[in-house]
Amino acid sequence: MTEKPVAEMTFEEAMAALEAVVGQLERGDVALEASIALYERGAELKKHCADKLAQAEARVEMIRAQEGRAVGTTPAEGL
Amino acid sequence: MDIFEDTAPAPGNQPEYTVSELSGAVKRVIEGEFGLVRVRGEVGRVSRPSSGHLYFDLKDDRAVIAAVSWKGQVARMQVRPEEGMEVVATGRMTTFPGQSKYQLIVEDVAPAGAGALMAMLEKRRAALQAEGLFDPARKKPIPYLPGVIGVVTSPSGAVIRDILHRLRDRFPRHVLIWPVAVQGEKCAPEVAAAIRGFNAIEPGGPIPRPDVLIVARGGGSMEDLWGFNEEIVVRAAAASPIPLISAVGHETDTTLIDFAADLRAPTPTAAAELAVPVRLELLATNDALGARLSQALARGFQLRGQRMRDLARALPRPESLTGTARQRLDAAEGRLAGALGLMAARKRSGFEAVAGRLRPETLAGYLDRRREAVTARLARLESAVQRRTDHAHARFDKWASRLAPALARLIGDQARIAREGRQRLATLEARLDAAPRARLQVLSQRLAALDRTRQTLGHAETLKRGFAVVRADGAVVTSAAGAARAVALDIEFADGRVAAVPVKGAAPPAGRSRKSDGGGGPDQGSLF
Numbered sequence: 001m002t003e004k005p006v007a008e009m010t011f012e013e014a015m016a017a018l019e020a021v022v023g024q025l026e027r028g029d030v031a032l033e034a035s036i037a038l039y040e041r042g043a044e045l046k047k048h049c050a051d052k053l054a055q056a057e058a059r060v061e062m063i064r065a066q067e068g069r070a071v072g073t074t075p076a077e078g079l
Numbered sequence: 080m081d082i083f084e085d086t087a088p089a090p091g092n093q094p095e096y097t098v099s100e101l102s103g104a105v106k107r108v109i110e111g112e113f114g115l116v117r118v119r120g121e122v123g124r125v126s127r128p129s130s131g132h133l134y135f136d137l138k139d140d141r142a143v144i145a146a147v148s149w150k151g152q153v154a155r156m157q158v159r160p161e162e163g164m165e166v167v168a169t170g171r172m173t174t175f176p177g178q179s180k181y182q183l184i185v186e187d188v189a190p191a192g193a194g195a196l197m198a199m200l201e202k203r204r205a206a207l208q209a210e211g212l213f214d215p216a217r218k219k220p221i222p223y224l225p226g227v228i229g230v231v232t233s234p235s236g237a238v239i240r241d242i243l244h245r246l247r248d249r250f251p252r253h254v255l256i257w258p259v260a261v262q263g264e265k266c267a268p269e270v271a272a273a274i275r276g277f278n279a280i281e282p283g284g285p286i287p288r289p290d291v292l293i294v295a296r297g298g299g300s301m302e303d304l305w306g307f308n309e310e311i312v313v314r315a316a317a318a319s320p321i322p323l324i325s326a327v328g329h330e331t332d333t334t335l336i337d338f339a340a341d342l343r344a345p346t347p348t349a350a351a352e353l354a355v356p357v358r359l360e361l362l363a364t365n366d367a368l369g370a371r372l373s374q375a376l377a378r379g380f381q382l383r384g385q386r387m388r389d390l391a392r393a394l395p396r397p398e399s400l401t402g403t404a405r406q407r408l409d410a411a412e413g414r415l416a417g418a419l420g421l422m423a424a425r426k427r428s429g430f431e432a433v434a435g436r437l438r439p440e441t442l443a444g445y446l447d448r449r450r451e452a453v454t455a456r457l458a459r460l461e462s463a464v465q466r467r468t469d470h471a472h473a474r475f476d477k478w479a480s481r482l483a484p485a486l487a488r489l490i491g492d493q494a495r496i497a498r499e500g501r502q503r504l505a506t507l508e509a510r511l512d513a514a515p516r517a518r519l520q521v522l523s524q525r526l527a528a529l530d531r532t533r534q535t536l537g538h539a540e541t542l543k544r545g546f547a548v549v550r551a552d553g554a555v556v557t558s559a560a561g562a563a564r565a566v567a568l569d570i571e572f573a574d575g576r577v578a579a580v581p582v583k584g585a586a587p588p589a590g591r592s593r594k595s596d597g598g599g600g601p602d603q604g605s606l607f
Contacts, residue, residue: 012223015361018368025375028382035379042372049365052224056358058251060243062234062258063286068272069279070286076234076256079243 006044011052018045102176109181113172118144118183119191120168122160127153135160137168137183145182146170152186155264157302164199165191196301200308204335207310212317213338219322221342221353222290227253228354229289229321231273234258238297238347245351250358255289261296266306270294271315278319291322291354294336295347298329307334316340326350542573 006014021042024030030038061073096104123136123143131150136143146168148156160166170185190196207213228246232238234256246252257273260266280288294316296307306312307327316323317339325340326347337343344350534540538548549556551565562568568579 010222010224011361015365015368018365018372022368022371022375025372025379028375028379030379032379032383035376039372039376043369046365046369046372049361053358053362053365056251057253058243058247059253060256061254062256063273063276065257065273065276068276070255070257070276073255073286079234079239079256 006041006048009045009048011049014045014048014052018042018049021045099176102174102179106174106176109172109174115169115171116183117167117169120144120166122162122164122166125160125162133160135162137166145180146185147182148185148188152184156188157264157305158188158190158196158199160185160188161199165195167191200335203308203310204338207313207335208338212313217317218341219320221322221324224250224356225252225290225354227255227287227289229255229257229277229292230295231257231259231270231277231292232295232347233261236297238295241346241348242293242295242351245348246355248357249352250355250361252355253287255286260306262299262303262306267309267312270306271309271311274312274315274319274323278321289321291324292319293324293326293344293347293350293354294340295326295350296328297347298332301332304328304332304334307336309335312336313339324350324353539573542571547572 004013006017009017021038025035025038025042060076060079062076063070064072064074118137120137120139123138125133125135127133131153133148133153135146135148137146138144146160148160148170153159158166160168166188167190168183168185169187169189170183172181173184174181190199211217230239230242232242238261239256243254246254255277257277259269259273261270274292274294277289277292280286282288294307296304304327307325313335316325316336322341324342324344325334325336326344326349327334327336330345342353344353538546542548548571549562550569550571551562551567556562556565556568562581565581568581570577570579
């Protein structure tokens, strides 16, 4: 089990960690106290993933460039 | 010259051209005749000076034509002529009167046949591959769920719509479009600049830095897609720290950017699929995992509960475990009271055996014996002290009786020594007084005698007897010759001095000349 704080995980890391936690719990060879801690961690990971999935926002912007550098954006209309 | 024959029918009456006139005439003819030509040949030596114009040769096995493309024309070319390339050049003929040259101004160059273009592309690909730009080790993984996606493509057209549409379907994301030309002369520099520009966005700035880039273009002819084969684009893609997905043309079109990209998508739509996962699927997966998590925990409890109950049934009754121990306890408890009484009785009998022998008479007898021993020792001690005191007294008396006579003798000796010393001192004092007085008298007499002798011998006495001392310039003159040389003489008599001047010319009298010692002291010579 990785020690990285859940809040700092990418979606993919959190998903992989959640799968690992579920697998461990399902094997049933975890001590009772540890299984409760595992469940809590799994719940936290699931929430983290759900939050990431909820952040689904379709924003499309056009880059304004000057001399090869992006200096600003304009919302893209009609795309 | 042939072409001018018509205008000059009479050989003897031919008009005269200036060089410029003739060159101008040739130029007009050539430009008029070959206003637009297409010529097929192999590209020879190519040079491109800093002016930006391109100079090259077109040749076949027998002839060479010089070719020029001006800077603006070069920029518009889809394909740049490279040495060894088989091309069809389109342009117009002209002359360069300054060097008596004719040349082709090339407006466009097309590879002669698709095979030639492919050969050139393959050559370029091999060179870039040799540089390691396409190494699999350079490929970066595409993030599973990018937050921001940067798209380099044309803002108009189906491609961007396809990408955005597919992204919305799968997982709506924040998309930044960097608009570029996707064909023509501006394509390659703009695409390369866009890739670099996205990478130049700092994380945490006002514009979010993309987590992944998509470089996309719809299908087209090989020439349409040519910009994505340009080295500048390939290098920018290979150097991009942000993972890059290329999606140029259709599945069958391959451009060099595909080799340098971290991932190649067959179409722009496929690029969108490669860039993001399907949100709904993930939601379902996540929910499923959550459910499995709860179930697993619940089953863990259930299993443990069941096992606990099973074990509890197998557990023996508590009374049967403690029966034996309780019996032992009872037995021991019964023996405890009797054992204590027995032990106290045993100890008491031991004590009484000792206490019977312990009486006051025993202690008194012991004390009496100790007292007698002390008294005996005390008596011996007193007599010993007395003996030592008597002995010491006797020795002291003996030495004391010898002390007084010795002292008297010592005093007498010292008085005699002092007396004798005083006598010797008086004698020495008398002698000390007498000695200098006698010596002084002798010396006075000798001094008086010597003074008399001095007066007799001194020149003062001699002067009194009628002699004189002659001096010149402070020195005594002792010869007539000396006196004659002197300017002025000083003659000293017994009663004073007289100044004199020697008479010149007077012959000095013959006589012995002696060197004088000078000074006024007695001079032995003056006595003669």
